[in-house]
Amino acid sequence: MKHFIVEINYLVPVDQLSDVLPNHRAFLQTGYDRGLLLLSGPREPRIGGMVVARANSLEEIQEFFNNDPYHLQKVATHTFIEFNPVLHQPWLDNWVKG
Template sequence: MKHFIVEINYLEPLARIQESVPAHRAYLQLGYDAGLLLCSGPKVPATGGFLLARAASLEALQAFFAEDPFSTEKLASFTFNEFQPVKRQDWAQDWFSAP
């Protein structure tokens, strides 16, 4: 598996973003259920968000986020940064070591 930090940047005012947050979080749950996501949350101040993700490829992860309501409604842009995790907490070993 490849590992990524995904950065979301809002393209619309926060009031409009907040209308789609429940649908966005429901969609993210599919990623959690599939084991793609480890954590996610908004930036402070709320100009977007960050996610820690894994996928077989960058293209697979991009395809997943292309269906996110923030993407389909053109509310946000997504940036994908691949990295190689070399150190981690013991409790996260299984998530980072999964094939």
């Protein structure tokens, strides 16, 4: 299992996201339900968001986020940073090892 930080950068002011935000959060929930996502939330200041994710490959997580309403509505971009979680809290062991 590969691990990723997904950086979401808004292309529009945050006040223009109110219509798509509920769909974006519903989309993220599908990632939690599938076990792809560990945590997510907006950045401060509100210029985007951050996600900690895992998948079998970079292509798999990119394909998942290609269905993000933010991507589909062209209001944000996604940057994928792969990393190796060498150290982690013991209670995350099952998630990290996949």
